[in-house]
Amino acid sequence: MDNQFSRPAIFTALGLSIAMVLGVVLGAKYVLTHADRAPVTITALPSDGAGSPRCSALINSLPDKFMGHPRAEVAQPQPPGTAAWATFSDTPVTLRCGVDLPYQYNVFSQTQTIGGNSWLEVKDMTPGSDLVTWYNTDHVPTVAVTTHDNGEPKLDLSALDPADEKISPRPAPLADLAAGNTDSCEQFMNALPAEITPDYHSAQPGVATVKHSRAWVAKGREAIVLRCGVAPPPGYQAGKRLVQVNDIPWFEDTTLAGGTTASTWFALGRATDIAVYVPQDVAGEVLVVLGDLITETTPVQ
Numbered sequence: 001m002d003n004q005f006s007r008p009a010i011f012t013a014l015g016l017s018i019a020m021v022l023g024v025v026l027g028a029k030y031v032l033t034h035a036d037r038a039p040v041t042i043t044a045l046p047s048d049g050a051g052s053p054r055c056s057a058l059i060n061s062l063p064d065k066f067m068g069h070p071r072a073e074v075a076q077p078q079p080p081g082t083a084a085w086a087t088f089s090d091t092p093v094t095l096r097c098g099v100d101l102p103y104q105y106n107v108f109s110q111t112q113t114i115g116g117n118s119w120l121e122v123k124d125m126t127p128g129s130d131l132v133t134w135y136n137t138d139h140v141p142t143v144a145v146t147t148h149d150n151g152e153p154k155l156d157l158s159a160l161d162p163a164d165e166k167i168s169p170r171p172a173p174l175a176d177l178a179a180g181n182t183d184s185c186e187q188f189m190n191a192l193p194a195e196i197t198p199d200y201h202s203a204q205p206g207v208a209t210v211k212h213s214r215a216w217v218a219k220g221r222e223a224i225v226l227r228c229g230v231a232p233p234p235g236y237q238a239g240k241r242l243v244q245v246n247d248i249p250w251f252e253d254t255t256l257a258g259g260t261t262a263s264t265w266f267a268l269g270r271a272t273d274i275a276v277y278v279p280q281d282v283a284g285e286v287l288v289v290l291g292d293l294i295t296e297t298t299p300v301q
Contacts, residue, residue, distance in 0.1 A: 039075035040084035040092040049098030049141030050081030057159040058097050058143070059083055067093050067151045081141075091148040095155075098141040103260040106170040108203050108215050108223035111137055115154035123220040125261060125281045132220065137167050172209040173277035174227040174264065182229030184272040184298040185212040189228055191293045197282055200224055222262055224286060225277040232273055233266040242268065245284075248291035267291065270298045 049055060062083050064071045069085035072092060079096075086092035102122060111118045118138040124131035133146040134153045139160040145153040192214055194202045200216035203223065209215070212228040235253050242249040253264045265287060267274040274294060278286045 038089040039073040040086055040089055040094065041075045042079055042082045042084060042094055042096075044077075044079040045096070045099070047079070047081055047096060047098040048100075050079065050096070052081075052098060052141055054160050055081040055097035055141055058157070061156065061159045062095070063156075066155070067147060067149070067153065069093050093145065093147045093149075093151075096144045096146075097160075099135070099144045101135055101137065101142055101167065103170070104222040104262070105135070105137070106223065107172050107209070108217055108225065109169055110217055110219065112152075114152045115156075117155070117157055119153060121220040122222075125221075125279065138163055140167075142167070172213065172215070173223070173225040173262070174213065174230070174275050175210050177227060177275060178231035180229050180231040180273050181271060182212055184270075185228040188272070188274070188293060188297040189214065191297050192226070193289070196224060196289055197285055200282070222260060222279045223277075224279070224282070226274065226290070227276075228272060228274050230266070230273050230275045232268075233264075233275070236266065236268075243287075245287045245291045247295045248287075250287055250291075267294050269301055270294060271301050272298050274298075 059081060062071070066085045069087045069092070072084040072086040072089070074082060074084050081097035083095045084092045101120070104122065105120055109120055111120050113119075114134075117136055120135040120137055122133045122135065124133070130148050130150070131146060132148075132150050133144055136143045136157060139157050140163050141160065143155070143157065143160070145155065147153070189212060196216045197218075199218040199221065201218070203215040203217045209225075210227065214226045216224040233251055233253055236251045240251060242251055244250075248270075249268045251266045251268055253266065261281070262277050262279045263283065264275055264277050265283065267276075267290070274290070276286065276290060
């Protein structure tokens with residue numbers, strides 16, 4: 001029987017198929033390789049000390065490999081006082097020198113000693129984000145390292161000047177609020193839980209704060225701070241929007257500051273006004289817990 005297909009035609013088609021597959025593989029490798037080596041973009045942010053001689057000395061002293069990644073080129077225009085390392089350009093480790101410490105650095109912040117230096121860990125709580133930024137708290141200018149893999153920034157900071165003393169944190173949130181009626185505070189404070197969410201646990205005693213206050217802390221998170229017996233919220237007026245959570249109407253006084261996602265919430269309608277400073281991502285859960293305790297322990301106004 002005659003062959004229905006020509007052998008030369010089959011070999012030609014097979015060769016073309018193999019060539020196409022190789023072309024796709026090599027093309028993909030080329031794209032991935034060049035994508036991996038693409039310069040890292042670092043957004044320019046207010047950094048008053050970034051152009052200082054000390055930041056320049058630090059940038060010049062940085063290692064070729066850091067936190068498991070090779071040194072990477074930074075896309076132009078490169079902001080002063082910055083550097084990057086990357087195995088893949090979409091998940092770099094970036095460094096900024098001369099930044100301000102975030103607003104959330106306060107007396108409840110839990111710093112960690114890494115490589116002989118003190119660092120504040122700040123997690124990005126944007127849904128789906130795995131970013132963590134570490135701020136050094138014992139050298140000037142301040143250095144911030146942002147990473148995707150949650151590694152610890154063991155970095156030689158000898159090019160910077162050690163601070164004369166540990167950089168002072170901000171006072172406790174709510175400490176500057178005017179005092180109000182505290183008649184029901186003892187009963188309410190005694191009812192507060194040691195764990196207000198699965199991640200947040202009572203802060204260690206000894207932090208300087210005002211009477212009838214309580215704080216809960218979590219690793220890499222902004223503290224939750226409560227104060228019982230405050231004056232009515234200064235920003236509240238009749239007609240302002242309130243949020244009803246079970247039996248308690250809450251008024252939100254939004255904090256407008258860099259480096260914080262927290263708001264101050266005031267429980268209204270009770271003889272004793274209570275304020276809580278809480279990050280937005282856990283506010284709903286916290287207001288439910290506190291609202292139930294307020295209903296149980298404080299009289300209606």
